[in-house]
Amino acid sequence: MDIQLVGYDVLGPGGSEGIRYAWESKTSPYYVESATFMQHSKGTKDNICGYTTSVSSGCVLKDMDLACKFCRTGTQLPFGSGLTSIEIAKQNVFMVLCDMNCSDYPDLRNNQREFAYMGQGDPGFSYNQVREAIQITNIVMDKLDQIVFRHIIATSGVPQMIKQYINDVQQKFFSSRTTMHFSLHGTKKRSQIMPINNLFAYKESLKELYKIAPITGEKPCIGILLLKNFIPINSDKPYTTDFDAIQEILAELDPELVRLSFCEFNGSPDLGTYDPYDENMSIKILDYAKRKGFEAKLFSSFGRKEVTACGMLGGKAPQNVPSSKWAILEKEAERLVLAAVDFVESL
Numbered sequence: 309m310d311i312q313l314v315g316y317d318v319l320g321p322g323g324s325e326g327i328r329y330a331w332e333s334k335t336s337p338y339y340v341e342s343a344t345f346m347q348h349s350k351g352t353k354d355n356i357c358g359y360t361t362s363v364s365s366g367c368v369l370k371d372m373d374l375a376c377k378f379c380r381t382g383t384q385l386p387f388g389s390g391l392t393s394i395e396i397a398k399q400n401v402f403m404v405l406c407d408m409n410c411s412d413y414p415d416l417r418n419n420q421r422e423f424a425y426m427g428q429g430d431p432g433f434s435y436n437q438v439r440e441a442i443q444i445t446n447i448v449m450d451k452l453d454q455i456v457f458r459h460i461i462a463t464s465g466v467p468q469m470i471k472q473y474i475n476d477v478q479q480k481f482f483s484s485r486t487t488m489h490f491s492l493h494g495t496k497k498r499s500q501i502m503p504i505n506n507l508f509a510y511k512e513s514l515k516e517l518y519k520i521a522p523i524t525g526e527k528p529c530i531g532i533l534l535l536k537n538f539i540p541i542n543s544d545k546p547y548t549t550d551f552d553a554i555q556e557i558l559a560e561l562d563p564e565l566v567r568l569s570f571c572e573f574n575g576s577p578d579l580g581t582y583d584p585y586d587e588n589m590s591i592k593i594l595d596y597a598k599r600k601g602f603e604a605k606l607f608s609s610f611g612r613k614e615v616t617a618c619g620m621l622g623g624k625a626p627q628n629v630p631s632s633k634w635a636i637l638e639k640e641a642e643r644l645v646l647a648a649v650d651f652v653e654s655l
């Protein structure tokens with residue numbers, strides 16, 4: 309396998325939030341990153357571990373000059389290469405094995421597992437690998453007697469990928485709950501911070517997204533960043549998702565077909581300048597969305613301090629070297645993943 313664990317960082321005091329893992333890839337000089345969070349949602353204790361998995365080294369949008377302006381992976385890290393399904397699944401399986409064998413937090417052993425393909429890269433450009441990785445991961449989780457809460461496939465808006473996902477759902481390809489997350493963040497002014505919008509207009513992705521709930525009975529999620537006067541590097545145009553902007557965005561969305569996740573922005577100086585978002589405004593926006601009939605959540609990221617939260621992975625060198633116990637678990641992850649691949653090929 310072409311990715312090997314080379315280090316890690318703890319998140320939160322004493323690792324109380326989770327761990328960021330750094331992997332070396334033979335096809336790229338830059339670190340691939342994954343992260344594990346003891347709870348998948350901040351502020352709740354529901355015994356679900358969250359895992360953020362990378363699908364490439366860096367993001368292909370960087371090479372296309374279409375990287376999201378608020379994202380450290382896209383703006384700071386050169387694109388290396390896409391990862392194989394085996395490499396994607398290996399991250400998942402290794403992180404679960406670590407949690408199952410964690411002596412500091414033995415409770416993690418019996419938690420459910422939520423895998424979000426929200427690390428480096430956009431699954432929209434790696435869908436074949438991601439769907440296979442989900443299949444492999446599910447086989448291994450069954451073998452380990454672990455419960456998959458869900459897989460979350462995230463995209464900045466690649467409509468063709470959403471179509472493929474819908475086809476897979478209809479064909480019952482996924483043996484576990486597998487949902488879609490569309491990082492929208494804007495409508496009329498979206499191209500200002502998400503140049504991919506010039507390639508694939510958000511309305512194309514929305515059109516596909518609206519087909520999901522009638523099939524699965526579960527609404528896909530729309531992500532909206534809460535930004536105040538964000539001026540990306542090399543730009544002089546501020547971007548704000550204030551109350552008026554949110555009203556404008558929500559006017560284009562159907563509460564019967566999508567749910568919303570508002571997310572605080574994890575800024576850092578290398579992304580540009582911005583003002584802190586007013587907490588009262590976040591609450592006002594959440595209330596407004598609910599009054600308009602949306603299922604909506606205000607999401608607060610883990611790993612802010614260590615710049616490991618959503619959109620913040622930038623390939624930085626890890627501070628700690630993996631223990632010999634982790635080296636054994638990594639080998640075990642490889643063995644389990646390859647056995648699952650053999651099983652799939654025998655079908």
Ligand code: SF4
Pocket residue numbers: 366367368369370374375376379380381382383427428429430464619
């Ligand atoms: S947010 Fe995702 S799609 Fe956008 S540049 Fe970053 S990694 Fe790529």
